[in-house]
Amino acid sequence: MNDRLSLTSLFPRCLTTCLYIWTAYITLTRIHQIPRWFLALTIVPTLAVALYTYYKVIARGPGSPLDFPDLLVHDLKAAENGLELPPEYMSKRCLTLKHDGRFRVCQICHVWKPDRCHHCSSCDVCILKMDHHCPWFAECTGFKNQKFFIQFLMYTTLYAFLVLIYTYYELGTWFNSGSFNRELIDFHLLGVALLAVAVFISVLAFTCFSIYQVCKNQTTIEVHGMRRYRRDLEILNDSYGTNEHLENIFDLGSSMANWQDIMGTSWLEWILPIETFKYKKSKHTKDEKGLYFNVRPQVQDRLLSSRCLEDQLLRRVTPRPSLEADRASVEIIGAN
Numbered sequence: 001m002n003d004r005l006s007l008t009s010l011f012p013r014c015l016t017t018c019l020y021i022w023t024a025y026i027t028l029t030r031i032h033q034i035p036r037w038f039l040a041l042t043i044v045p046t047l048a049v050a051l052y053t054y055y056k057v058i059a060r061g062p063g064s065p066l067d068f069p070d071l072l073v074h075d076l077k078a079a080e081n082g083l084e085l086p087p088e089y090m091s092k093r094c095l096t097l098k099h100d101g102r103f104r105v106c107q108i109c110h111v112w113k114p115d116r117c118h119h120c121s122s123c124d125v126c127i128l129k130m131d132h133h134c135p136w137f138a139e140c141t142g143f144k145n146q147k148f149f150i151q152f153l154m155y156t157t158l159y160a161f162l163v164l165i166y167t168y169y170e171l172g173t174w175f176n177s178g179s180f181n182r183e184l185i186d187f188h189l190l191g192v193a194l195l196a197v198a199v200f201i202s203v204l205a206f207t208c209f210s211i212y213q214v215c216k217n218q219t220t221i222e223v224h225g226m227r228r229y230r231r232d233l234e235i236l237n238d239s240y241g242t243n244e245h246l247e248n249i250f251d252l253g254s255s256m257a258n259w260q261d262i263m264g265t266s267w268l269e270w271i272l273p274i275e276t277f278k279y280k281k282s283k284h285t286k287d288e289k290g291l292y293f294n295v296r297p298q299v300q301d302r303l304l305s306s307r308c309l310e311d312q313l314l315r316r317v318t319p320r321p322s323l324e325a326d327r328a329s330v331e332i333i334g335a336n
């Protein structure tokens with residue numbers, strides 16, 4: 001996010017945009033077997049939405065805890081020792097803690113890290129509900145732009161599919177008519193056709209994987225970095241008692257509930273690159289900002305009823321060294 005206008009961020013963005021426009025231009029001008037109006041009617045809107053969602057992912061950004069002044073840590077040492085605490089909305093709803101029961105703090109950004117927040121080494125900033133850093137965007141995907149990223153993948157898959165079938169139809173017709181005996185193949189069209197196959201196969205696979213993740217309500221970091229992530233969940237491990245569903249406490253119970261949680265509740269929100277209605281409704285509250293997440297009632301109940309978690313909560317609100325000192329002072333007061 002810091003390098004939005006640097007060369008390293010401009011290069012992949014310009015390259016991606018140029019590839020889209022070049023493939024559309026070649027498809028519209030070098031194909032003669034399909035009516036041009038039909039090509040334009042299918043290619044142009046798909047290209048427009050794909051490019052719009054591409055830039056929406058960048059413009060919207062993934063969201064950072066640094067956007068919330070009340071999450072800034074004033075004294076890093078005090079925060080590490082449990083003397084400084086995060087705002088109440090976070091301390092009440094936060095589910096992932098450190099080994100010692102303290103809240104997670106970013107040593108680089110000097111900020112409290114909500115659940116699912118991670119520091120991106122490429123952006124050099126903490127990202128809310130970080131999924132991954134995408135080099136094609138030169139941007140992270142996270143809480144705020146996840147929906148647009150999924151839509152970008154879906155529309156890019158559709159765009160690559162359309163270009164693929166049109167170019168192969170044209171090349172197939174040219175080949176079957178025996179034109180290769182009289183003239184050279186159109187290398188621009190061949191290049192676009194080969195690119196379309198490569199993009200279609202790779203993006204389709206990634207789209208399927210991303211939709212699967214949305215339906216599981218699980219980020220790429222949570223899938224691939226589970227071992228490290230599990231360490232953050234130590235307290236949940238203790239309190240949960242069983243490994244059932246432990247690896248994904250943010251799973252709301254069904255694929256549709258998970259999908260709607262990220263993509264919105266209506267099909268219009270799923271296909272149009274607009275903000276979800278629930279985000280608009282909660283614009284003036286702390287809800288739907290990636291600072292805390294809903295979990296299933298069973299998970300919530302078990303967490304709240306757990307004695308172990310209570311102990312951990314006590315540990316995090318009362319620093320261990322001063323706890324002994326407090327006890328000593330209470331004893332002295334009692335003796336007096």
Ligand SMILES: [Zn+2]
Pocket residue numbers: 106107108109110118119120124125126
């Ligand atoms: Zn950070």
Ligand SMILES: [Zn+2]
Pocket residue numbers: 001120121122123124132133134139140
């Ligand atoms: Zn990043």
